């Protein structure tokens with residue numbers, strides 16, 4: 592059984608991860624409309640990963656005797672006014688998610704909940720990768736995105752992203 596506060600925080604994080612999936616699908620919708628299928632694909636894969644994160648947390652709660660509850664998923668509200676806007680909003684969002692994961696980790700540490708700390712280790716590492724990926728997207732866009740040929744090439748590169756499930760087996 593988990594400490595109530597830890598269980599509540601992880602349950603809330605399930606919702607935040609599903610919101611992340613919703614947000615990235617919103618970015619994909621925007622890019623589809625702009626004719627950039629590679630950018631749209633990249634964010635669709637990202638949304639699949641976010642769903643995986645939510646499912647991993649849901650499973651952790653269930654396996655520890657917690658009744659998971661679902662709240663409303665907020666409407667994506669980032670202003671997508673130019674092609675680089677989702678990239679910047681995505682980076683800011685990942686920094687926010689990192690702060691949420693760090694907060695849960697800090698609570699687990701304070702409660703000497705070593706099991707949850709070990710569970711969260713995967714997410715701590717993942718957030719480092721997520722932030723780097725988001726930052727790299729901005730850098731690439733700044734370098735190539737303002738030239739038609741460069742934008743075409745970048746779109747093709749992003750189209751090649753392959754979805755790899757975040758975890759397999761009983762964890763999901």
Ligand code: FEO
Pocket residue numbers: 608611640641644685688718721
């Ligand atoms: Fe679930 Fe993008 O972190």
